[in-house]
Amino acid sequence: MSLEAVEAGADKAAAKSRGLQEIEEADAVFGALAHPLRRQILLSVHFRGEARAGEIARRFDCSWPTTSRHLATLVESGLLSVERQGRERLYRANDELLVSLFERWLGYLR
């Protein structure tokens, strides 16, 4: 990553040729991480290995529909994946996405 690359990134057309996908991914992921409850949910699912929506909604101080929306945001960002099992849904953390993003940034920074 170079200075030129960063600043060219302001130009969407230029970005497309290199890594628009990467940029959009970063946007979704950093956007998802911007809410404290979403960070907590994400780590909670990570440490549990997997979790159902109800478990999470019960655990945090927030209505179930609100939790549901945060879960949807996390899924859309790619940070969580979801699998339907009957009437339940099992959420799992996609650690690799976050690890690769943070490692990429650490690479930029030193």
Added chain:
Amino acid sequence: MSLEAVEAGADKAAAKSRGLQEIEEADAVFGALAHPLRRQILLSVHFRGEARAGEIARRFDCSWPTTSRHLATLVESGLLSVERQGRERLYRANDELLVSLFERWLGYLR
């Protein structure tokens, strides 16, 4: 970091005893990183070593006052520092903050 710690984090009082400061820092930093232009500005300053507001405002496709506000957000989050020099202001990236945050998260994740 443990599952218990994550979920106790929902409780601000409990958090205070351990690391409210860390949580508030994360909030400011992830909040600042949530905007694509702020991420670009941050990396741009990082790669330049330092930069004046005008340089940045000129370089990105955005009015100067808008840039100025993004800069203020970055400074408030701790990701940039600023030093007045006469009528100019020199911004510098505080790499250490981001490195330590990302390393902490990488620590959680594996």
Added chain:
DNA sequence: TAAAAAATTAGCCAACTTGCTAACTAATTC
């Protein structure tokens, strides 16, 4: 098959964000 359970979707509203232009402040130069 009716009731219960798990979860999302819909709809509303208040609060925040982000962009702009115009106005302002402070330092420098002529």
Added chain:
DNA sequence: GAATTAGTTAGCAAGTTGGCTAATTTTTTA
């Protein structure tokens, strides 16, 4: 000291976010 330069602050409009309750969907159980 008047004009210029660097930059922020104020104020506003448009859009987004995030919370809630109520309604709906889908599956399971009695």
